[in-house]
Amino acid sequence: MKIEMLSTGDEVLQGDIADTNAAWCGQALSDMGLSFSRRQTVADNLDDIVDAMAQAAKRSDWVLVNGGLGPTSDDLSAEAAARLLGTELELNQDWLAKLQAWYQAQDTPMPSSNLKQAMLPKGATLVDNPIGTACGFIIEYAGAQLIFTPGVPSEFKQMLQQQWFPLLAKQQPQAQGxxxxxxxxxxxxxxxxxxxxxxxxxxxxxxxxxxxxxxxxxxxxxxxxxxxxxxxxxxxxxxxxxxxxxxDQSDWALHLQQLMIAQNKKLVLAESCTGGMLASELVAVAGSSAYVERGFVTYSNQAKQQSIGVPESLLAEYGAVSIQTSQAMAEGALRHSEADIALSITGIAGPGGGSEEKPVGTVCFSLADGKQCFSQQLQMFNRSRSVVRIMSTAVAMDMLRRYLTGLPVMGDYQHLKRVVSKM
The missing domain is CATH 3.30.70.2860 (Alpha-Beta Plaits)
Known part of the structure; x- marks a missing residue:
């Protein structure tokens, strides 16, 4: 089965908006044992859209047309489909009724511009959109089926998962695996x-x-x-x-949440160079309050002393970026919380602040549970500030995963040099 995707929109073509829909759909099709034979993006120009659809239909069994179903003048997909078929747009009464009911439920008058979203090519098959105002539709041309979908990612994904993917699976069951x-x-x-x-x-x-x-x-x-x-x-x-x-679980935070809740553990965080990134990752998952007890963003030395009790003398002797300080941060966070496990991160994210002894990318981590404390200092070479923070967050999450699953808390990481570790 040959499947092409046609993304429409000046903002997509010019790079103002990343085409995440195409990437997601390509991955989803791959999981079904299918794939795109071709993908292209076309500007908001009626003639160009019609030409692109005609050429794609001649090559393919299915053409996925994404975007251009909104209420504004530059939303041209329905008009282009009608021109392709040599037919007219007609008012779809079923979708109009749904639009009117949706606005009535919001206690809001329906803007007259939304009427455009109920205008479909004559003979098109309506494809429901349960969470938006732009319905999809299917037409046939040159032996191919063309499905038109909204550009809003949540609407696009739900429409494909609930309605298009089952059609593909029925048409080519041998592709399933x-x-x-x-x-x-x-x-x-x-x-x-x-x-x-x-x-x-x-x-x-x-x-x-x-x-x-x-x-x-x-x-x-x-x-x-x-x-x-x-x-x-x-x-x-x-x-x-x-x-x-x-x-089978791409969301690390959800995986950690499941492990923590299963072991009835509470977590406290003490972050410096990551500035709350670790906490943000963990609490992005619903239900994280069941195990994330609290977090401290102790960016300055003064904050480390006042919030979690890191001794001034220790900071003066070893510096804010050191195994000793990360350990004091984790243990101090435990003392100032009701948690069972503490994770701490302190480092030099750059681009400035490094030294010969501690260059940019030097990051120290500790995990404490009240009985023992696991600490390590890693060096991340030639990394941007953003990447240092992202990788530091990942290392801390991996330390917690290892601790909870009984593995050595300090793992071996390619491209990250372990300077020192301590238990």
Whole structure:
């Protein structure tokens, strides 16, 4: 089955908006055993949109047209579809009634411009949008089916998941298969490839990789859940070992939340160079209040002393970026909270502030539980301020994951040099 995607909009073509819909859909199709044969972006020009749709339809079985279904004058997809078919736009009474009911429920008059969103090419099949005002629709041209979808990501995703993907699965059931995901941390993509490229794969199975800092996803596609594929997954798990942060769960924070709640543990955070990034990652998941007890952003030395009791003498002797200070931060955070576990981060994110002894990218971490404290100092070479903060947050999350699963708290991380560690 050949599938093309046509994204519309000046803002997408010019880079003002990243085409996250295309990336998401490509990944979703891959998981179904399908893929795009081609993707293109076209400006808000009626003639260009019609031409792009006509050419794509001649090459493909399905054309996914994204965007251009809004109420403004530069939303041209429905008009372009009608011109492609050589027909007129007509008022879809079903969608008009839904629009009117939606605005009535909001106790708001429906703007007259929204009437445009109920104007569809004559003969088009309506595709419902349960969470927005722009319906989708399907037309046929040159032997291809063209589905038109709204550009708002939440609406786009729900429409495809609930309505288009089931159609594709019904039309090409042999494409369906299984996929197993391992979300790894600490190994580079090239190292993963070296480890796994010689892997003996049963017929019908294939490996894939996706880098999405800070994790690298390793996925194996296979046609059916048989014993040989179960053995393959077990073997992959053994090869990747402790570098697997989670399986089939891309959200690290959710995985940590599940582990913490299962063990009935509370967490306190003490952050310096990450400036609350770790707390932000963890509390982005609903239900995090069940285990995140509190957090301290102690950016200055004075804050470290006043908020969590780091001794002034220790800061004077070892400096704010040191194993000793990170340990005092974690232990102090425990004393000033009701938590069971403390994580601390202090470092030099740059671009200034480094020295010969402690260059930019020097970061210290500690995990304390009231009985013991695990600390390490890492050096992140040639990293931007943003990347230092992102990687520091990831290392702290990995330390917590390791602690909760009984692994050595300090892992081996390629491209991160361990300067010193302490227990």
């Amino acid at each position: 299984e996929v197993k995901r391992f979300y790894t941390f600490g190994l580079s993509e090239s190292s993963l490839s070296d480890r796994l490229d010689g892997f003996a794969l049963p017929e019908g199975a294939r490996l894939g990789y996706r880098s999405a800092r800070p994790s690298i996803e390793v996925k194996v596609f296979y046609p059916r859940p048989e014993a040989q594929f179960t053995a393959l997954i077990d073997s992959l798990r053994e090869h990747l070992a402790e570098h697997v942060f989670s399986e």
